[in-house]
Amino acid sequence: xxxxxxxxxxxxxxxxxxxxxxxxxxxxxxxxxxxxxxxxxxxxxxxxxxxxxxxxxxxxxxxxxxxxxxxxxxxxxxxxxxxxxxxxxxxxxxxxxxxxxxxxxxxxxxxxxxxxxxxxxxxxxxxxxxxxxxxxxxxxxxxxxxxxxxxxxxxx
Numbered sequence: 001x002x003x004x005x006x007x008x009x010x011x012x013x014x015x016x017x018x019x020x021x022x023x024x025x026x027x028x029x030x031x032x033x034x035x036x037x038x039x040x041x042x043x044x045x046x047x048x049x050x051x052x053x054x055x056x057x058x059x060x061x062x063x064x065x066x067x068x069x070x071x072x073x074x075x076x077x078x079x080x081x082x083x084x085x086x087x088x089x090x091x092x093x094x095x096x097x098x099x100x101x102x103x104x105x106x107x108x109x110x111x112x113x114x115x116x117x118x119x120x121x122x123x124x125x126x127x128x129x130x131x132x133x134x135x136x137x138x139x140x141x142x143x144x145x146x147x148x149x150x151x152x153x154x155x156x
Contacts, residue, residue, distance in 0.1 A: 060073065077151075
């Protein structure tokens with residue numbers, strides 16, 4: 001009887017984590033080419049290419065929001081990265097160089113889409129709580145393609 005209760009408790013703890021970590025075969029196939037293109041565009045500061053790989057409602061540092069009311073925060077994002085003095089472009093390049101992992105701990109509320117996060121340490125609850133990393137980027141697989149949904153400092 002005790003063994004059954006322990007087993008049920010373990011299942012209850014593991015199933016939500018496993019289901020959130022699930023990804024689709026299409027998302028898996030599309031990830032490596034997307035990530036390579038995204039890294040190359042960041043390195044070149046190619047705003048046109050990046051804009052196609054980012055969501056319109058992109059979340060950037062403290063998200064100043066859509067200041068020009070064009071329903072698109074990517075232009076504000078690039079301006080902020082250029083002028084903030086925080087070294088955002090360099091930070092983005094550095095975290096992307098560390099790779100990305102399936103995102104189970106920094107997911108957008110309610111999203112069931114496959115997601116990845118960079119750097120890999122950003123997927124560790126202890127590291128999040130201890131603020132063991134300065135920056136992170138989140139990616140989501142939407143409508144058959146990967147997109148970067150945000151890049152910000154840890155951890156609000």
